[in-house]
Amino acid sequence: MAYTPKTNFPILTKRIPTRPWGDERQRHIVRYDEYVETGGYVGLRKALSMAPGDVTEVVKEAQLRGRGGAGFPAGLKWTFLPKIEDVNSPGPRYLAVNADESEPGTFKDRLLMDFDPHLMLEGIAICCYACRIDKAYIYIRGEYHHQAQVVEEALLEAYHHGVFGGAGLMNGSDTATGAPWKVECYLHRGAGAYICGEETALLESLEGKRGWPRVKPPFPAVQGLFGKPTIINNVETLAHLPSIIENGVEWFTAQGTESTIGGPPSYGTKLMGLSGHVNRPGVYECDLGIPLRTFVEEYGAGMRGGKKFKGAIAGGISTGVLGPDQYEAELDFDIGRKYNVLGLGTACPTIFDEETDMVAVARNISRFFKHESCGQCTPCREGSGWLFQLLSRIESGEARTKDLDLALEIATGMGAMPGTTICGLADGNNWAIRTIMNKYWGEFEARVQPTFVPVTMSVGAAANG
Amino acid sequence: MAWVAKPSATEQIERRDEPYLTQEMCDQLSRDILPRYETKMGALLPTLHMVQHAHGWIAAQALEEIADFLDLAPAEVLDSASFYEEYWLKPKGKHLIAVCRSIACEICSHAEVTEACRKRLNIGVGETTEDGKFTLIELECIGACGGAPAALVDETLHENVTPQRIVELIDQARDHDAL
Numbered sequence: 001m002a003y004t005p006k007t008n009f010p011i012l013t014k015r016i017p018t019r020p021w022g023d024e025r026q027r028h029i030v031r032y033d034e035y036v037e038t039g040g041y042v043g044l045r046k047a048l049s050m051a052p053g054d055v056t057e058v059v060k061e062a063q064l065r066g067r068g069g070a071g072f073p074a075g076l077k078w079t080f081l082p083k084i085e086d087v088n089s090p091g092p093r094y095l096a097v098n099a100d101e102s103e104p105g106t107f108k109d110r111l112l113m114d115f116d117p118h119l120m121l122e123g124i125a126i127c128c129y130a131c132r133i134d135k136a137y138i139y140i141r142g143e144y145h146h147q148a149q150v151v152e153e154a155l156l157e158a159y160h161h162g163v164f165g166g167a168g169l170m171n172g173s174d175t176a177t178g179a180p181w182k183v184e185c186y187l188h189r190g191a192g193a194y195i196c197g198e199e200t201a202l203l204e205s206l207e208g209k210r211g212w213p214r215v216k217p218p219f220p221a222v223q224g225l226f227g228k229p230t231i232i233n234n235v236e237t238l239a240h241l242p243s244i245i246e247n248g249v250e251w252f253t254a255q256g257t258e259s260t261i262g263g264p265p266s267y268g269t270k271l272m273g274l275s276g277h278v279n280r281p282g283v284y285e286c287d288l289g290i291p292l293r294t295f296v297e298e299y300g301a302g303m304r305g306g307k308k309f310k311g312a313i314a315g316g317i318s319t320g321v322l323g324p325d326q327y328e329a330e331l332d333f334d335i336g337r338k339y340n341v342l343g344l345g346t347a348c349p350t351i352f353d354e355e356t357d358m359v360a361v362a363r364n365i366s367r368f369f370k371h372e373s374c375g376q377c378t379p380c381r382e383g384s385g386w387l388f389q390l391l392s393r394i395e396s397g398e399a400r401t402k403d404l405d406l407a408l409e410i411a412t413g414m415g416a417m418p419g420t421t422i423c424g425l426a427d428g429n430n431w432a433i434r435t436i437m438n439k440y441w442g443e444f445e446a447r448v449q450p451t452f453v454p455v456t457m458s459v460g461a462a463a464n465g
Numbered sequence: 466m467a468w469v470a471k472p473s474a475t476e477q478i479e480r481r482d483e484p485y486l487t488q489e490m491c492d493q494l495s496r497d498i499l500p501r502y503e504t505k506m507g508a509l510l511p512t513l514h515m516v517q518h519a520h521g522w523i524a525a526q527a528l529e530e531i532a533d534f535l536d537l538a539p540a541e542v543l544d545s546a547s548f549y550e551e552y553w554l555k556p557k558g559k560h561l562i563a564v565c566r567s568i569a570c571e572i573c574s575h576a577e578v579t580e581a582c583r584k585r586l587n588i589g590v591g592e593t594t595e596d597g598k599f600t601l602i603e604l605e606c607i608g609a610c611g612g613a614p615a616a617l618v619d620e621t622l623h624e625n626v627t628p629q630r631i632v633e634l635i636d637q638a639r640d641h642d643a644l
Contacts, residue, residue, distance in 0.1 A: 102608065141608065145617075192550035273611055374548075
């Protein structure tokens with residue numbers, strides 16, 4: 001069945017020329033003036049005319065699912081914050097914006113921060129208003145030097161024009177207590193640690209500590225940054241807010257797709273980053289539910305060198321791989337249950353052609369997780385190291401058949417969530433290696449030497465005697 | 466690996482009279498950064514970034530100065546600083562060449578890029594040239610999978626890097642210094 005996109009206009013990439021709507025050579029940093037001229041901050045003004053609870057309600061009804069990987073409904077997350085009326089002494093409440101995009105394959109948030117930082121800032125302002133948040137921190141990864149600079153400049157503009165700060169648009173906006181209230185927004189640079197993309201590790205890092213994930217509960221919405229109620233949202237999730245508030249729930253739910261297996265729906269468009277062996281890698285905005293084949297062939301201009309599709313990482317390496325027979329997989333939040341991968345992740349597929357050595361892929365992925373394991377939980381710290389050693393051995397041809405079983409056993413057993421590790425890093429490692437080994441077992445088997453099992457038995461006269 | 470303990474306690478700290486964390490930096494931090502965070506420790510990462518930006522690396526003495534400034538134990542500063550890969554607790558070259566080695570870059574032949582660097586600089590990955598000009602490292606994902614293979618030269622990202630291109634970039638940096 002041919003795929004027809006539901007959304008024929010760009011939303012997140014409205015000001016960032018992207019195929020099929022625009023010419024990528026015309027991309028430039030959108031400053032405040034241009035942003036406002038092209039309809040920016042309309043969503044925020046509309047939000048400010050509504051009651052904060054109503055804004056949350058709209059986001060909840062739109063069923064906007066988090067774009068950072070887990071797909072948790074954003075509006076629902078917001079409702080976990082303690083009600084402002086219930087708090088005896090209303091201390092600060094925080095928003096941590098997760099811009100620590102570091103999973104191999106994922107580079108979608110960079111597009112927004114490279115060219116249209118105000119879209120993210122408007123989303124932050126709307127979220128802060130809806131959840132009555134006092135301070136927002138944008139946690140941007142250390143390697144994003146240019147992006148940090150762009151966002152910093154945009155923040156200055158936003159302060160200057162009263163989006164944030166003492167002269168803020170939101171300054172003195174109604175609060176339950178009538179007390180003065182303003183929103184501050186700061187940029188906080190990380191320093192090269194993948195684990196800080198995990199929400200509680202991100203909070204630890206904001207507090208100046210090493211990025212070790214926290215044991216939950218208490219959940220951040222109750223006790224987060226500096227022990228105060230905290231919301232953590234991905235950049236792209238927040239960037240969706242202005243258009244949802246401006247255009248309403250029905251407009252948003254007309255995009256994307258319903259679940260085909262009776263799960264929660266995948267509404268809206270998504271920034272999808274395409275990488276690997278394709279002709280035109282890059283970030284594109286598509287409806288959720290686009291089949292992988294369509295995405296690769298129409299947006300990515302097909303496989304590089306006309307080679308055959310061998311497999312793809314679903315979206316960030318922790319989600320696992322889609323095998324050669326799963327080229328038709330629809331990229332929506334059902335993908336995990338339907339195609340035996342961890343989930344949609346960040347919807348940034350890395351494509352492998354027929355010549356790719358999947359054993360090397362597995363070794364590369366296990367090295368990443370070994371390198372990025374924070375070392376807090378034993379199964380992950382030790383397991384990821386062993387797994388890397390085993391896979392390196394298999395790759396070099398020195399391994400035996402039993403090493404395959406051992407590798408699979410470690411991959412299956414280490415950090416199987418929930419319960420054996422604090423965060424999901426080991427689980428990501430587990431899914432990635434397990435799906436690769438299971439879906440390309442023959443390739444692994446061909447690399448190992450048969451295990452020689454010495455059997456001693458007595459024969460002849462000795463046996464009888 | 467972030468969690469490998471370093472034998473810091475037994476190391477002799479090299480000292481100099483001039484502070485790494487200057488009064489000017491302290492003033493700027495007190496004015497702009499400290500008010501942003503509820504605790505003083507919150508300003509630790511920005512402070513480390515600032516010191517590293519000024520000196521290229523963070524000396525042990527600087528860690529003590531930072532601890533002093535933020536009312537922390539030196540061990541707490543070391544604890545955080547040693548966790549994050551981007552902080553250099555040993556001197557690095559004036560220019561940092563970081564080639565991405567994660568999955569998208571590996572399958573788009575990052576190895577050729579690294580090899581070209583090694584040949585040009587005559588050093589291995591993780592080493593610094595004798596003149597202290599260049600340090601070559603390989604990093605995990607730098608968020609440029611669409612432009613694989615990618616490399617960071619100092620703070621600038623370069624995408625779709627070829628072996629020829631990386632050599633050009635190295636030469637440019639060297640020529641720029643010579644001016």
